Structures are given as structure tokens and as C-alpha cells.
Amino acid sequence: MILDLDIGNTLSKWRLKDSVSSEIRSRGAVWTREEWRPGADIPDLDVVEAVRISSVARAAVLDDTVALLRRQVRHVFVARSLPESLGVINGYDEPGRLGVDRWMGVLAGYQLAGGCCAVDCGSAITIDFVLPGGTHLGGFIIPGLRLMKESLKLGTRNVAIDPDSEADALLEPGRRTVDAVNHGIYMAAVSAINRIYSEVCDQQGVALPMLLTGGDARVVSRGVRVPHAVWPDMVYGGLEAICPLTFAERAGRLAGAPRVPEPVSLEKIRAALAFSALL
Numbered sequence: 001m002i003l004d005l006d007i008g009n010t011l012s013k014w015r016l017k018d019s020v021s022s023e024i025r026s027r028g029a030v031w032t033r034e035e036w037r038p039g040a041d042i043p044d045l046d047v048v049e050a051v052r053i054s055s056v057a058r059a060a061v062l063d064d065t066v067a068l069l070r071r072q073v074r075h076v077f078v079a080r081s082l083p084e085s086l087g088v089i090n091g092y093d094e095p096g097r098l099g100v101d102r103w104m105g106v107l108a109g110y111q112l113a114g115g116c117c118a119v120d121c122g123s124a125i126t127i128d129f130v131l132p133g134g135t136h137l138g139g140f141i142i143p144g145l146r147l148m149k150e151s152l153k154l155g156t157r158n159v160a161i162d163p164d165s166e167a168d169a170l171l172e173p174g175r176r177t178v179d180a181v182n183h184g185i186y187m188a189a190v191s192a193i194n195r196i197y198s199e200v201c202d203q204q205g206v207a208l209p210m211l212l213t214g215g216d217a218r219v220v221s222r223g224v225r226v227p228h229a230v231w232p233d234m235v236y237g238g239l240e241a242i243c244p245l246t247f248a249e250r251a252g253r254l255a256g257a258p259r260v261p262e263p264v265s266l267e268k269i270r271a272a273l274a275f276s277a278l279l
């Protein structure tokens, strides 16, 4: 079995993948706590031959996790943001400072779709762009839905947006604090994604497919007007691409990859931008 770990600021996600059949056998998530106890919250390591890790948690959390895993598992791979990987040139001035979850998302997106816009809706919402030739432009970071809500300190933090809510209902004016806040942060997130996408496609003269991942991807997806696909395992896809272990991975097949969405034409994107500039 292969254990894949995606340690984010809020949740540490894991999945077990069969190294022969490439099937996902189980998955789970635990809070990424200050005092996260590596090992206590992840599956039985006896069946694990290799571990692949993407982590944006504090260095000490990662170091402890790796030290513990190395005692029981022979192959432990820790992904890093590099200046260049798999034909993608990292757009950061200091490539190592790009969040490795973003780098994994960009590599997976490029492998699947070529140039793309990779959006990760987690603790933060990150919006990254890579052009068809492999140039990563950098991206945008805004607070995620939960962080935006908590920052208001209106006592609404415990009433999360129902992930099954329809976008139309979320875009109506709220008639009580919790709805006003939930609808407000939702509108902030989806309009930022729509606008940023259009601005960058306009600047670059190219209509790119958009891929969405992260804990809030499903609900955000309903409000994003740009054609896109949701790929819950996009960060894991980067791990598969950069450190292929199974037959399917070596053949370039990424688990759970969606069909690449067809972007609307650049003319339409530009017309929409021109219209919003009038408002």
C-alpha cells in the first residue's frame, strides 16, 4: 500500500492506495492541530510500503511526522516546491516559498490539462495559473470561507455553509447575521475567482480550463460561472506525477482525474470583463 498525506493548515488528509491495482482503498482526515501526534491519527503502517507527503504545516510537524514514518516505512517521499518540475517553470521569485500544495495542484493540472487555472479552496483559497507552454505565472491568495467568517468575530463560526446549498440561495441577501455572513463570504470567494480568472486570461490572451479542489470545492463550484471541473484528489495527483510508483502512475494516469472542462472563448471572457468594467 501507498500512504499519501496532504497536510493542510486545517485538515491532514490521507488515503491508502493499492500499489498493484492503483485503487484507493481508504481515506480519512484529522485536524492539523498544534500538537498533531504523528502516527496516532493515521492508518496502520504495517501495510504501507511507501509514503508521499505534501505539507504546508509548521516545519516541526513535518519533521516529527517524517521521523516517525521512517522508523516503519522504507520509502518516505516529501514533496518540495522546485524551480522546475515535469515541464512546469515555477513562477515565484523564490520558488521554494510557493506552498507545496499549490505546486502539487499546478503539476497535476498541467499533467491533465496542459495550461490551466488551479484553484484550491481550503483554509486559504489559492488561484494559480500555468500557461500551455509550462510557465507558471504565480497566483492569488485570499482567506478561505472559514477564515473569512472567523475574522468577523460575529459568533457565527459554528454555523458553516451547508455544502449542499444551492448557489442561488447563497447569493440572496441574508435576513439574519449568520446568513448575511455566510452569503457575504460566499459571494466574496466566488466573485474573486470569476474575476481573477477573467483578468488573467485577458492579460495572457488565452482561455484556460479551470480545476477546483479543497474542502470547500463542491459548494464553491456551484457559484463559479467559469466552466470548470472539481478534482478532489488534485494535490494527490501532483504527488503521483512527481513520484510515480504504480503501473498506472508511471503510464501518466492520475487517480480520480476529471474530464478536462472546455473553456469558453477568449472573446466571451473579454466581453464579460468589459461589461463588468461598466458597472
Ligand SMILES: Nc1ncnc2c1ncn2[C@@H]1O[C@H](COP(=O)(O)OP(=O)(O)O)[C@@H](O)[C@H]1O
Residues within 6 Å of the ligand: 007, 008, 009, 010, 011, 012, 121, 122, 123, 124, 144, 145, 146, 147, 213, 214, 215, 216
Ligand atoms: N468536514 C469538514 N471539516 C472541516 N472543514 C471542512 C469540512 N468540510 C468542508 N470544510 C471546509 O474545508 C476547509 C478545509 O479544507 P482543506 O482543503 O482540507 O483545507 P487545508 O488544506 O487548508 O487544511 C475548512 O476551512 C472548511 O471551510
Ligand SMILES: CC(C)(COP(=O)(O)O)[C@@H](O)C(=O)NCCC(=O)O
Residues within 6 Å of the ligand: 008, 009, 010, 056, 097, 098, 099, 100, 101, 102, 120, 122, 123, 124, 125, 126, 141, 144
Ligand atoms: C497559501 C497556503 C497557506 C494555502 O494552504 P491551505 O489553505 O491549503 O492550508 C499554503 O499554500 C502556504 O502556506 N503557502 C506558502 C506561501 C505561498 O504559497 O506564497
Ligand SMILES: [K+]
Residues within 6 Å of the ligand: 120, 121, 122, 123, 124, 125, 126, 214
Ligand atoms: K488552499
